[in-house]
Amino acid sequence: MEKQMFGEFMGTMILILMGNGVVAGVLLRKSKAENAGWMAIATGWAFAVMTGVFTANACGGPGHLNPAVTLASAVATGNFSNVLPYTLAQILGAIAGAALVWIHFGPHWSQTPDPESKRACFCTSPAIRRPAANLVSEIIGTFVLILVASAIGSKAGAPVGPAPGLTPYLVGCLVWGIGLSLGGTTGYAINPARDLGPRIAHSLLPIAQKGGSDWSYAPVPVAGPLIGAALAGLLVRAIGM
Helix, strand or coil, X not given: CHHHHHHHHHHHHHHHHHHHHHHXXXXXXXXXXXXXXHHHHHHHHHHHHHHHHHHHHHCCCCCCCCHHHHHHHHHHHCCCCCHHHHHHHHHHHHHHHHHHHHHHCHHHHCCCCCHHHHXXXXXXXXXXXXXXXXXXXXXXXXXXXXXXHHHHHCCXXXXXXXXXXXXXXXXHHHHHHHHHHHCCCCCCCCCHHHHHHHHHHHHHCCCCCCXXXXXXXXXXXXXXXXXXXXXXXXXXXXXXX
């Protein structure tokens, strides 16, 4: 179990370093990537997922990187023994990754006047703040993540699933597609650790003129992905995918 937890920690750390790194590059002042836009962010997050999964696998983890994925797997299989330890490792890895983003972009925080832009380098926020609608967006995005990722790895039906070595690339493409198609409403957390861990880091780190961590919104990107994952896990189990 320790090896699997270490793998999840390391993979999630790389996920957040690379994913929030591209957001910071686009939003922080005087970055060479400043104003590169949504396509850069969605693409960067796709590569972040791919590199995170490879890292987790190499370090002994299953490559979930996401408590929602872990929960969906538990719902689909009926084995919930890994949910808590994997979730803890993922959240800690996300905190560590967010801290590395802060270190990496050190001089840029004081050059960026907008506290919301700084917070966006750590956690998500909705384009239009409507908690019920925002929750539904996170549920749908995560449902698609789990359903299609399960389809990618499925051996049911024909043709059979891809070679295992291709899975991280295909899941990265899936996250890219979710970002482009569904991410514009809430910033597509679709991962409680991805949002909660960096939000904790944002609240603790001495970021220059950072503002608040928007804890009033924080339940949405945690609850939405867990609900979407549980629903997708039930469907995967029901159809034997």
